[in-house]
Amino acid sequence: MSAYDSFVSVARSQFDQVATTQRPAIEQAARWVAEALTGDRFLFAFGTGHSHMIAEEIFYRAGGLARGIPMLEEPLMLHENAIEATYKEREPGYAARILNSYPVTAGDVLVVASNGGRNAVPIELVLEAKARGVKTVAITNRTQSFRWASRHASGKRLAEVADVVIDNCGVDGDAAVDLPGFPHRLGPPSSITGMLIINLIIIQAVEYAVQNGVQPEVFISSNTSGDDHNDLLLQKYRSQNRHL
16 A cells, blocks of 8 residues: 555544544534533634644634634744744643633633643643633543653643543554655644544534524635625624634
């Protein structure tokens, strides 16, 4: 099998595993998001390193929630200084500062994505949010997370502190493709499985909300007829979402 086919096979397998084994957890997260939307609350999402892409996925997208707010902390997102970001996500006390910069309150839902699930910032963010009455959801790699010690003072991993845990069904170290004649694995699927999971949560949440008589606000593609529709949502939510 070629490397191309190997990665396609890995991606399909992990998608199937997520869809079948993680459905109860995804549906629980979706019920909470539906409740938040029904109560005029928000879905927040956060991730460090490459996991920040899962947070950004909920933001300002066609078919995406107007009440979806990404928590985008630039020093943790790699593009400014990748080496520094690697160490900053291990820094105790950082999470509280991030949370204080967003209007997160009881009734909201926070999704935190961390493939390794062992660094201080994602763990502390969940703990801080729970203390404020926020429901928390972790997207993480159980295989990797429980093979390595936590870097948080509690000794706990992300999967041990979140209210609901969704496993991305990945492998230890994330990279999943072996290439004959090459000493290292290639192809990390955690970003695409994370995108699948966050979209499944949102789609299912909207379905639940509609079944309960609520029509959640969503964006329309700005490359079709979405500008007027989106402008109204931007005006409505700009004061609550500092990234708009």
